[in-house]
Amino acid sequence: MKQMTYAEAIRDGMRVEMHKDPNVYLQGEDVAQFGGCFGVTAGLYDEFGPTRVMNTPISEAVIVGSAVGAALAGLRPIAEIMFVDFMGCCMDELFNQAAKLRYMNGGKCKVPIVVRTPCGAGMGAAAQHSQCVESWFTHIPGVKTVMPSTPADAKGLMIAAIRDDNPVMYIEHKQLLPVPGDVPEGEYVVPLGKADIKRDGSDITIVAWSWMIQKALAAAEELAAKGINVEILDPRTLVPFDKDALLKSVAKTGKLLIVHEEVKTSGFGGEIAALVCEEGFDYLDAPIKRVTAPDTPIPFAPILEGAFIPSAEKIIKAVESMF
Amino acid sequence: MDLKKEQLLDMYKKMVTIRAFESKAVELFAAGQIPGFVHLYLGEEAIATGVCASLETKDYIASTHRGHGHLIAKGGDTKIMMAELFGRATGYCKGKGGSMHIADVNLGILGANGIVGAGMPLATGAAFACKYKKTDAVAVAFFGDGASDRATFHESLNLASTWKLPIVFLCENNGWAISNSQENHQNITDISDRASGYGIPGVSVDGNDVVAVYEAAGAAIDRARKGDGPTLVECKSWRWRGHFEGDPGAYKDPKDQADWLLKDPIPRLEKNLLKLKYATQAELDTIKAAADAEIEAAVKFAQASPQPDPSELLTDVYAD
Numbered sequence: 091m092k093q094m095t096y097a098e099a100i101r102d103g104m105r106v107e108m109h110k111d112p113n114v115y116l117q118g119e120d121v122a123q124f125g126g127c128f129g130v131t132a133g134l135y136d137e138f139g140p141t142r143v144m145n146t147p148i149s150e151a152v153i154v155g156s157a158v159g160a161a162l163a164g165l166r167p168i169a170e171i172m173f174v175d176f177m178g179c180c181m182d183e184l185f186n187q188a189a190k191l192r193y194m195n196g197g198k199c200k201v202p203i204v205v206r207t208p209c210g211a212g213m214g215a216a217a218q219h220s221q222c223v224e225s226w227f228t229h230i231p232g233v234k235t236v237m238p239s240t241p242a243d244a245k246g247l248m249i250a251a252i253r254d255d256n257p258v259m260y261i262e263h264k265q266l267l268p269v270p271g272d273v274p275e276g277e278y279v280v281p282l283g284k285a286d287i288k289r290d291g292s293d294i295t296i297v298a299w300s301w302m303i304q305k306a307l308a309a310a311e312e313l314a315a316k317g318i319n320v321e322i323l324d325p326r327t328l329v330p331f332d333k334d335a336l337l338k339s340v341a342k343t344g345k346l347l348i349v350h351e352e353v354k355t356s357g358f359g360g361e362i363a364a365l366v367c368e369e370g371f372d373y374l375d376a377p378i379k380r381v382t383a384p385d386t387p388i389p390f391a392p393i394l395e396g397a398f399i400p401s402a403e404k405i406i407k408a409v410e411s412m413f
Numbered sequence: 414m415d416l417k418k419e420q421l422l423d424m425y426k427k428m429v430t431i432r433a434f435e436s437k438a439v440e441l442f443a444a445g446q447i448p449g450f451v452h453l454y455l456g457e458e459a460i461a462t463g464v465c466a467s468l469e470t471k472d473y474i475a476s477t478h479r480g481h482g483h484l485i486a487k488g489g490d491t492k493i494m495m496a497e498l499f500g501r502a503t504g505y506c507k508g509k510g511g512s513m514h515i516a517d518v519n520l521g522i523l524g525a526n527g528i529v530g531a532g533m534p535l536a537t538g539a540a541f542a543c544k545y546k547k548t549d550a551v552a553v554a555f556f557g558d559g560a561s562d563r564a565t566f567h568e569s570l571n572l573a574s575t576w577k578l579p580i581v582f583l584c585e586n587n588g589w590a591i592s593n594s595q596e597n598h599q600n601i602t603d604i605s606d607r608a609s610g611y612g613i614p615g616v617s618v619d620g621n622d623v624v625a626v627y628e629a630a631g632a633a634i635d636r637a638r639k640g641d642g643p644t645l646v647e648c649k650s651w652r653w654r655g656h657f658e659g660d661p662g663a664y665k666d667p668k669d670q671a672d673w674l675l676k677d678p679i680p681r682l683e684k685n686l687l688k689l690k691y692a693t694q695a696e697l698d699t700i701k702a703a704a705d706a707e708i709e710a711a712v713k714f715a716q717a718s719p720q721p722d723p724s725e726l727l728t729d730v731y732a733d
């Protein structure tokens with residue numbers, strides 16, 4: 091075990107695979123000497139050199155599109171998109187190209203790319219630099235979506251994402267980048283599709299991911315003092331989704347609260363709720379609830395942005411309303 | 414040069430106002446008084462000033478993430494601007510936009526955009542609307558050297574040239590796209606060369622010479638107004654600061670930085686004004702002092718302004 095931040099853990103995952111597999115390379119805006127807008131790729135240029143760590147122009151379509159082509163030609167690219175908000179500039183390359191080429195070609199090719207990109211509010215970056223939009227990606231058959239919440243998960247999921255033969259959206263949360271934690275050394279793999287219980291409990295299941303795990307954990311501490319014992323389930327990857335782990339937890343607690351930073355309408359929480367209604371309805375002894383961002387763009391003023399982000403207080407209130 | 418005394422003095426006033434606003438923003442950001450991303454226009458004041466001198470309120474501009482200078486040059490009120498930087502209810506965007514989205518839509522500004530290169534299609538559409546409605550208004554799309562690598566640049570130039578729209582593509586080549594120098598992100602020196610691929614005129618000018626900018630942009634704006642179609646104008650300059658406040662800009666060669674600081678567009682215009690005897694040094698100092706005082710007042714206004722009401726979170730999502 092080694093103490094490192096979430097950002098360092100992401101980097102460590104990339105390093106391990108870049109040492110092991112010469113076909114892995116990294117490209118994106120300012121990822122080389124500058125180390126990326128948030129410092130996640132710092133040092134990789136010095137370690138692997140200019141043929142494997144490359145700055146690109148501001149050309150999102152070709153950052154992702156060329157990764158798809160290189161993958162078809164045998165490489166395993168990691169493409170960084172500086173903010174998940176900029177995925178709008180390269181959605182065709184993801185959803186019509188990366189996601190469909192294998193299927194359209196009768197399963198005769200594969201597209202092993204990782205698109206790394208940071209998400210999330212909380213830094214006053216306003217409407218075009220703060221979003222969580224994971225359900226854009228979960229809605230694309232053929233793409234996997236990874237959202238780590240801890241440094242160890244960040245590393246283990248990065249290695250799994252690079253090794254996966256499919257296009258993977260690897261979404262990092264800006265607020266988590268400086269968060270430290272214990273991370274296993276070497277080839278530590280967290281398989282895609284395996285949820286993790288971040289807190290054991292018996293009275294209610296909260297399913298959350300990414301930054302919202304921290305909010306849920308804070309809420310759970312306060313709720314414990316009030317005699318409510320919360321279980322927190324972190325799916326870690328939304329596609330594939332660990333249905334069994336969720337159903338098992340809901341069977342135990344009988345209650346489900348879903349927390350996400352995405353806006354409510356068509357957020358992934360709706361999918362989870364539908365799944366439990368279809369396959370775990372009998373376990374429920376209260377209606378499922380959601381705590382999410384409201385259906386608005388993200389405002390700049392800290393006072394408004396604070397009201398936008400799901401908080402521990404909102405989670406506590408929602409949980410209490412279910413008893 | 415057919416610039417009258419008042420015009421040139423007005424440009425001087427605009428440039429020193431932008432300088433004062435941006436210099437204050439440096440201080441305020443360092444003091445933790447303005448949150449979020451703040452991209453400053455220091456060193457590039459001559460570009461927006463020289464371009465907007467030929468525009469009227471009815472004309473459109475698309476601004477960028479580095480948009481304070483565009484707004485001041487188009488006639489923005491520095492009090493309302495400062496309030497926006499502070500995220501106050503009295504700001505141009507009611508505190509919902511901040512520095513990166515600062516704009517006065519009533520001045521014909523199509524927004525300051527956080528998505529690099531996103532302004533060019535919008536300006537192309539505004540130019541189409543001007544032509545469609547047969548007004549004689551034009552659109553100017555401001556964008557950086559980095560933005561000229563986006564698909565939106567190429568698609569916009571192609572459409573606007575094919576449809577002969579009244580638009581000027583105004584490239585602010587400040588040498589950098591974050592940490593990427595121009596030579597690291599494109600294989601050309603003059604971005605205006607790209608015009609030939611679309612069959613339109615392309616010119617490059619010294620972006621630190623407000624008169625040169627005025628003349629080149631003015632000619633392109635006239636051409637657009639007359640119905641002769643788009644022009645690509647490249648103004649070469651230098652970003653004095655880091656990409657945003659908080660970026661020390663360690664990737665810059667200190668010698669390049671020092672050389673460019675010597676090309677400061679403001680003393681250059683001062684020299685010109687003094688030579689033409691359009692003003693005395695004392696008069697110029699008075700204009701500068703007035704700009705500083707205006708910005709001090711803007712800060713006071715912003716600090717005294719109320720925070721947005723939390724209920725504002727839910728408003729303005731849809732038009733009623």
Ligand SMILES: Cc1ncc(C[n+]2csc(CCOP(=O)(O)OP(=O)(O)O)c2C)c(N)n1
Pocket residue numbers: 119148150172176179452478479527528529530556557558559560561587589590591652656
């Ligand atoms: C589509 C998109 N890609 C990347 C970014 C991140 N970004 C913000 S400003 C910038 C550099 C822009 O360079 P340039 O167009 O030259 O403008 P300058 O900042 O130099 O004024 C980048 C890469 C963004 N905001 N939008």
Ligand SMILES: [Mg+2]
Pocket residue numbers: 557558559585586587588589590591
């Ligand atoms: Mg630039």
